[in-house]
Amino acid sequence: GNASRLAAINTITNGKAISVEMPEPLSKIWACDVFSLSKMEESLSKNAFKAIKNTVQTGAPLDPATADVVAAAMKDWALGKGAKFFSHIFYPMTNATAEKHDGFIVPNAEGVAITEFTGSLLIKGEPDGSSFPNGSLRMTNAARGYTAWDPTSPCYIMHTANGPTLMIPSVFMSWTGEALDKKIPLLRSNSAMNKAAHKVLSLMGETNIATLNASCGAEQEYFLIDENFAAARPDLRLAGRTLFGAPPAKGQQFDDHYFGAIPERVQVFMQDFEDRLYRLGIPAKTHHNEVAPGQFEIAPYFESANIAADHQQLLMTVLKNTAKKHGLHALLHEKPFAGVNGSGKHVNWSVGNSTQGNLLDPGSTPEKNLNFLLFCGAVIRGVHLHGPLLRAVIASASNDHRLGANEAPPAILSVYLGDQLEKVFTDIQQGNLAPSKCGGVMDLGLAEILTFTRDPGDRNRTSPFAFTGNRFEFRAVGSSQSVSGPLVAMNAMMADSLNWIAGKLEAALNSGLDQGSAVIAVLKELMDAHGNVLFGGDGYSSEWHTQAVDERGLANNRTSAEALPALLEQSVQDLFKNTGVLSPVELQSRYEVYSEQYILSIEMEAKLTMDMATTSIYPAAMTYLSELCSSISGAAAMGIGLDNGVAKKVAAEADAMMQTVAALATATEKHDFASIEAHMQFCAHEIRPLMDKVRSHADSLEMTVSDAAWPLPKYSEMLFIR
Ligand code: ADP
Ligand code: MG
Secondary structure, eight states, rough: HHHHHHEEEEEEEHOOOOOOOOOHHHHHEEEEEEEEHHHHHHHSSSHHHHHHHHHHHOOOOOOOOHHHHHHHHHHHHHHHHHOEEEEEEEEEEESEEEEEEEEEEEEEETTTTEEEEOHHHHEEOOOOOOGSSSSHHHHHHBBEEEEOOOOOOOOOEHHHHHHHHHHEEEEEEEOOOOOOHHHHHHOOOOOHHHHHHHHHHHHTTTSSOOEEEEEEEEEEEEEEHHHHHHOOOOHHHHHHHHHHOOOSSSTTOOOOSTTOOHHHHHHHHHHHHHHHHHHHTEEEEEEESSTTTEEEEEEEEEEEHHHHHHHHHHHHHHHHHHHHHTTTEEEOSOOTTTSSOOEEEEHHHHHHHEEEEEEEEEOOOOHHHHHHHHHHHHHHEEEEEHHHHHHHTTTOOOOOGTTTSSSOOOOOOOOEEOOOHHHHHHHHHHHOOOGSSSSSOTTTTTHHHOOOOOGGGGOOOOOEEEEOSSSSSEEEEEEEEESSHHHHHHHHHHHHHHHHHHHHHHHHHHHTOOOOHHHHHHHHHHHHHGGGGGGOOOOSSHHHHHIIIITTTBBBOOHHHHHGGGGGGGHHHHHHHTTOOOOOOHHHHHHHHHHHHHHHHHHHHHHHHHHHHHIIIIIHHHHHHHHHHHHHHHHHTTTTOOOOOHHHHHHHHHHHHHHHHHHHHHHTTTOOOOOHHHHHIIIIIIIIIHHHHHHHHHHHHTTTSGGOOOOOHHHHHHHHHO
C-alpha cells in the first residue's frame, strides 16, 4: 500500500523548519580546522618551518627529522582541538574516499595512556590493500598497500559523530610501488606538465620559471530532496537515482527554478554547508538554483589541482552529511530523475605559475600572447589526439544517462574557442597572420585578443570543452565523479603537446627563424593536423553528430561500454608511459577497475529493477485491479454495465512488465563473456534496454493506478515538496 509514501508526505508537511542560526564571521571560522602553513609557522622552529614550506610549495622531499618535528606540532594542535584519532585519507580507484582511523593513544608500562605520533606514523600507514579495487595489480601486490602522507595537501580536523579526527591526505600504493589511487597519477601528471611547460617557456626566452601547477575550479551540481522520500524509495537509497517514475504534470518546463529564489529550507542548509567548508579551508564562492526543480550548484574558488581534487572529495562528503543533518538527502547522481535535467561537474582548468602567471590567459602584452597561443594550441592538439581518452575518463554507468541527452554536452569531444580566438587560429592556419606583416615589435595584429571579451554570454553551453576567457571548462564531467581522472588526462595531454611543441619550436629556432615566425610556423603545422577539433556550433544538433564523425573523423563513443576500451589503445598507453603518469600495468588495472564498476552498477540496478517491480509495483497494480474487478462485477450484478477498459489496461501493463522482468532475470544470469568489453556491451545494449522496458510499463501503471494505492513517492512530490 501507500502507507510509507503518505507517512513521508505527512512528516514533511508537518515538520518544523530548522531555525536559522547567526553565522559566525568568516574571519573567525576560515580554515580554523586546517593545519595550515600559518599554523605551522606559529608552532615550528624557523628551520623546520622553512623545510616544510619548501616541501609544500615545491614538493621537495622532507627529511625524517623534520617530519618528526612537524608530526609533534600537528599532534599538539589536533589534541588541542579534541582529536583522539588520526587517519590517512586516500582516494582509491573508485570515486569515493577511504580512511583508516588510528588512536593517538599508546598505554605505557604503568597502564597510563600517553599519546604518540611520530614522523613515521604521519608519513606512512598500512591499510589492507586487497579490500580496494586494484584490477590486475591484485596479482602483484598481495594484500599489502601503503598510504603515504602528501605534505602538499594540508591536514585538517574532520568533525563526525565520533568526535574530531585528524585527517592526513595521502597517496595509496602497492608494496611494489604501483599507484592504487587517483592522487599519485594526478601528482605525476602535474609534474610531467611542469617539465614540458618549462621546456617551451625556456625556448620562448623566459628565465626564472617557477614550478607550474594545473589549477582546478569545479562547479558541483546536485539535487536535494526530503530524506523521508529517499527512505521510501529503495532505488534512491541504493542506486542514487529513480529507476521508476512517471513524468509529473509540472516539470522544469516553466524554467522557473533556474536562478530563482532559493527556498528557505535550502538557504539554511547552504549556510550551514558553506560554514563547514570555510572551517575546512574550502573557498566556497558561488551558489544558486540550477535548471531543474530541486537542483542546486556550488562552486568553490579555484585552487591548485591536487588540493582542489582533495577539496572536491571533501566537499561531496560534507554536502551529504550536512544535508542529512537538515533532514535532506543530497543526490550527486548524474541523472536522478528521468526527463529532468541531470547534474554535471564543470571542471575549470588552467596551467600557470607565480612567475609567468596563467598561461591560458591571453594577458595584456604581445609577448604573453605568444606564450598563450602556444599553450592554447597545446590544448587543441591534446583534445584532438586524446578525445577518446577524455571521453573514457568521464565514463560511468551514471554519466551515460546524461551525456548526449540534449541537456549536456555530447559524447563527441570538440573544442570551443569563441569567435575571436577561433579566427586567430584559423588565420594562422591560412597564413593570414604571417609575422612578416608586422614589422619590429612582434604584435601579430592580435589587438582583439588583448582586449579579449570575458562576457559570459559568449559561451557555448553545448560544447564539452570550452575556452572561457582564461581557462578551459571541461563540461562533460559527471556530478558524482572525482575530478582527478579528468585532471590527469588534461595534464598528461598538455605535457605531451608541450613536449611536441618544444621539439618543433627548437627546430624552427635552430633553422634561423625569429621567435614570432617560429611560433606561427609551429602553430600552423599544429592547426593543419588538429584544427578539425575546433567547433563553435550547436553541439546538440544531429548535423554535428553526423559531421563530427563522418567528415572530421572524431569519435562518438556513446556509452561507457564503447568509451572505456579507449584506455587500452596504444596511443593512450604511449601517452601515459611517455609522460610517466601511468605504467602500462597501472593503466590496465584502471581499465579493469572502471569496467568492473560499470558492470557491477548496471547489474545492481537490474536486480533492483526486478525487485521493485515484483515486490512493490506489481502488488500495487494487483490491489487496484482487484478493486476495479470487484466494482465492475458488483455493478454488473446490479445490472449496471461498467466499462472494463482501465482494468484491462492495468492487467495488460502488469503482465507485460512481469514478462520483461522475467526476460531481464534470464539476461542477468548470463556469465560466459569472451572479454570484459563483451560483458560491458551486453550491459549497455541488452540489460539497460530491458530495464528501460520494465520501467516504461511501470510508469504507465503509475499513471493508471489509483493514487491511493501507489507505493512509491512520485516525481511531483519529491521534486516539489520540501
Ligand atoms: P560559470 O557558471 O559562469 O562557469 P562559476 O563562477 O560558477 O562560473 O564557476 C567558475 C569556476 O571557474 C570557479 O570555480 C572559478 O574559481 C573557476 N576559475 C576561474 N578562473 C580559473 C582559472 N584560471 N583556472 C581554473 N579555474 C578557474
Ligand atoms: Mg561554468
